[in-house]
Amino acid sequence: MPKVAILTMDSLEDFFAYDHMLDAPMRQAGWQTEHISWRDTTVDWDRFDVVIVRSPWDYQDDADAFLTCLSNIEQSEAILENPYSLMEWNVAKTYLRDLNKQGVPIVPTLWFEHYEHDMLERGLAKFKVDTLIVKPVVSANADHTYRIPSAQIDDYKGALQDVFAERALMIQPFLPSVLSPGEFSLFYFDHQYSHAILKTPKTDDFRVQEEHGGRLASVEPTAQMYAVAKQTLAALPQRALYARVDLIETDQGLAVMEVELIEPSLYFNMDDNSAQRFTDVFVQKYAHIK
Incomplete structure (x- = not known):
């Protein structure tokens, strides 16, 4: 049975994480999953066919060490998803300038x-x-x-x-629109649309993450949201297995707040079929691995 490593962190105790929802559909598709901390330097990455970066949500504390981990995986026999060069580009939010040069609307910065x-x-x-x-x-x-x-x-x-x-x-x-209506997140697997959510902060806060009390709701994107997300994905330097496009309303229309290509929560809990859609896309891409 082929093996896929789900890259995470030492402990997710203080976070809302949903990567375990991939285990069952992956297993049913013939893939064995193993959740491994990126800080574990004893891992033999050659044991895996694919490594999917999912929830290393402390990487910003030591970005250089994290990139070293990704580089080690890239140099192993395993295939790294997303690709190393794409994640390296996405680490610093200066990637927004690159997108803007290609016409993608971003929040003024x-x-x-x-x-x-x-x-x-x-x-x-x-x-x-x-x-x-x-x-x-x-x-x-x-x-x-x-x-x-x-x-x-x-x-x-x-x-x-x-x-x-x-x-x-x-x-x-x-942007007051962070408070209302909130921040929209559209999820794509191999550039195929999966689902979308609206994130709003708790009262007297501006942060939309669940860890800070943010509230989530499933939504159907507007035509403009689809268009901006499609434009954003087309501007990426490489194709992504998974991507989250975060959008916000401005006086000039929709703008991209971030494009998450390293460790975005994919909120499988917000769409009953999303984990299966991810698995289907993954299995199709790696059908040659038996």
């Missing part, structure tokens, strides 16, 4: 290699808003993400200087 004393003032002037979002260029789970009202920018400068003294960051306008 200022980019900085490190903290600058006047960056918040520049952001307020550039975007003509009264609230900013500041976050690392390499991040996950909304770690070190700040919502900063204009009247309080001086209160945040000390913390920002500490966090971003030697760390690249990005500044964006806070």
Whole structure:
């Protein structure tokens, strides 16, 4: 029986993870699954036919070590999904600039290699808003993400200087549409649409992740959502086995917040057939492996 490793982290105790929902359909399709932490340096990756990166949600704490793990898998006998070069490109959110150069609409962004004393003032002037979002260029789970009202920018400068003294960051306008209607996520398996959800934050928060109290609802995308997602996938440097396209409403129309190609939750729990659809696409792609 061919084997597939599901790449995860040491413990998912504090997270909402649904990768186990792949085990049964994979087994029924003739594939044996094994969930392995990316931090385990003793793994012989040659034991596996394919390694699927799924929930290493602490990788941003040591991105270099994580990329080393992926590189080791890439150099083994196993096939890495998504491809190494695609995930390497996706680690830093500067990939959004690449997409924008190809016409993909993104949330307006200022980019900085490190903290600058006047960056918040520049952001307020550039975007003509009264609230900013500041976050690392390499991040996950909304770690070190700040919502900063204009009247309080001086209160945040000390913390920002500490966090971003030697760390690249990005500044964006806070979009009220994050609160209502929320953030839309469309899921694609081998660039085939699977399902979509709407994520909204809990009261008095702006983070939509479940770990921060975010709420989820299944939705049917609009024609414009399908169009922007299709445009985004077409602009990727390589084809992806799995992709999550996060969209937000702006004054100029829909914009891409992120394209998750490394470790997005695929929210199999939100669509009864999604884990089976993923398995079907995977099995078709690797039908040559027996």
